[in-house]
Amino acid sequence: MNTEIKRGSLEMVAAMLISGSIGWFVLISGQPVVNVVFWRCAVGTVVLLVVCGLLGQLHRDRLSLAVLLLAAAGGVALVVNWLLLFAAYSYASISIATAVYNTQPFMLVGLGALFLGEKLTASKLFWLLLAFSGMVLVVLAQPNVSTGSSHYLWGIVLSLGAAFFYALLALITKRLKGTPPHLIALIQVMVGTLMLLPLVDFSAPASSTQWGMLATLGVVHTGLMYVLLYGAIQKLPTNLTGSLSFIYPIAAMMVDRLAFGHHLGGLQIVGAVLILLAAAGMNLLGERSLSHLKHLLGSVFTGLAYTLSRK
Numbered sequence: 001m002n003t004e005i006k007r008g009s010l011e012m013v014a015a016m017l018i019s020g021s022i023g024w025f026v027l028i029s030g031q032p033v034v035n036v037v038f039w040r041c042a043v044g045t046v047v048l049l050v051v052c053g054l055l056g057q058l059h060r061d062r063l064s065l066a067v068l069l070l071a072a073a074g075g076v077a078l079v080v081n082w083l084l085l086f087a088a089y090s091y092a093s094i095s096i097a098t099a100v101y102n103t104q105p106f107m108l109v110g111l112g113a114l115f116l117g118e119k120l121t122a123s124k125l126f127w128l129l130l131a132f133s134g135m136v137l138v139v140l141a142q143p144n145v146s147t148g149s150s151h152y153l154w155g156i157v158l159s160l161g162a163a164f165f166y167a168l169l170a171l172i173t174k175r176l177k178g179t180p181p182h183l184i185a186l187i188q189v190m191v192g193t194l195m196l197l198p199l200v201d202f203s204a205p206a207s208s209t210q211w212g213m214l215a216t217l218g219v220v221h222t223g224l225m226y227v228l229l230y231g232a233i234q235k236l237p238t239n240l241t242g243s244l245s246f247i248y249p250i251a252a253m254m255v256d257r258l259a260f261g262h263h264l265g266g267l268q269i270v271g272a273v274l275i276l277l278a279a280a281g282m283n284l285l286g287e288r289s290l291s292h293l294k295h296l297l298g299s300v301f302t303g304l305a306y307t308l309s310r311k
Contacts, residue, residue, distance in 0.1 A: 008235025012244040015228040020251025022221050023094035024259050026086045029213035031204060033086045036214065037079060038200045041192035043218020044226075048186040051227055057180045070175055071184050075191030077169040082192075085162035092155020094256035095264055098249045099272035100138060100159035105282045106131050107167035115171065127282045134274030141267035181230040189222065246280055 026036055052058050088097035106128050112118035139156060176184055206214070233241055253272075256262045264272065 004235045005237075005240070008232045009240065009244065011228045012232035012236060012241060013247060015225050015232060016244060016247035017251050018221055018225045018228070019248045021255055022217070023089050023098070023252055024255050025213045025217050025221065027089055027094075027260075029206075029210050029217070031206060031210060031214065032201055033083055034196055034199050035201055035204055036086055036217065037082045037192065038196040039214040040082070040217040040222055041079065041189040041196065043215055044189040044222030045186065045193055047219055047223025048182060048189060048226065051223065052180075052182050052186050055180070055182060057183045063179075063183070067176060067179055068187065070172055071179070071187040072191045074169050074172040074176070074184065075188035076195065077165045077172060078188050079192040079195055081162045081165035081169060084158045084165065088155045088158035088162060090155075091151045091158065093262045094260070095253040095262055095272070096138060096152075096268065097155055097159045097162075098252040098256075099268075099275050100135065100156055101163050101166070102249055102275055102279045103131055103135065103160065104163040104166045104170075105279050107164050108170050109282070111167055111171050124282065127278045130281070131275050131278035134271040134278065137267045137271030137274065139271075141265050141271065181233075182226065185226045185230075243280070246276060249276055 026033075029036055031039075049058075085097060085101060088101075091097075092100070109118070109120070109124055109128065113120050139153070173184065232244075236244075253264075
């Protein structure tokens with residue numbers, strides 16, 4: 001492994017571990033979701049402004065009106081994505097919200113087919129069906145208590161909405177090739193700050209600990225995480241970037257279990273694994289033959305059977 005790939009891998013792992021802890025900071029902050037997203041955008045704007053200035057990206061001439069409008073539209077999609085995902089944590093737990101959120105690659109496939117004329121192949125349809133099966137299992141595992149059930153389903157809906165807006169963001173970002181990624185991120189969080197400013201409850205009580213949580217979301221989970229993530233993407237091949245990205249949902253589920261004691265039931269485990277497996281297959285295996293998939297699925301289900309038998 002050469003030095004650049006090794007450094008990129010470390011940056012990607014760090015970025016994904018940071019992402020995996022977001023849910024904990026959101027919930028512990030005790031603030032309304034709008035306030036959390038606003039302060040994440042506001043503090044992130046300051047950090048990314050400094051980063052872009054140091055990288056000399058504030059003096060570029062490539063910011064045409066079309067680029068600005070597309071980046072701003074991406075900012076709206078990013079903010080709505082954060083609002084929905086953070087709200088889902090309180091209804092369906094960080095683990096379930098994160099698992100359902102990882103249906104985003106399939107929404108991107110659908111959007112690509114609708115708006116970019118991309119072909120829906122048999123392989124893509126297979127992964128889509130596998131992810132849908134996982135979704136069905138997660139929904140079937142809803143709580144039996146009526147109020148808990150309605151809250152759980154609302155969390156699923158919010159997570160799906162967040163995934164849709166993330167896919168929309170990815171679709172928009174595809175049209176911004178050639179624009180420095182840190183500059184795109186800066187424009188997006190600036191848009192988020194302005195967009196949420198009229199909605200923020202500045203009178204909401206917050207302790208010094210809660211302010212620390214909000215500041216961390218802006219500095220670490222936005223500024224630092226974007227720097228690490230984009231640095232890694234520039235150094236790593238696509239397949240390695242895709243494989244390391246699955247550290248995020250695993251880290252989020254571990255944080256949920258350790259911090260809040262949320263244990264997934266049998267059906268939830270199977271459903272979550274199917275969703276993550278389908279997303280991994282879409283990103284890593286792509287159009288490979290179904291013979292590869294049989295061996296992969298056989299190994300996964302053997303592991304699942306062993307795990308469930310020990311519960």
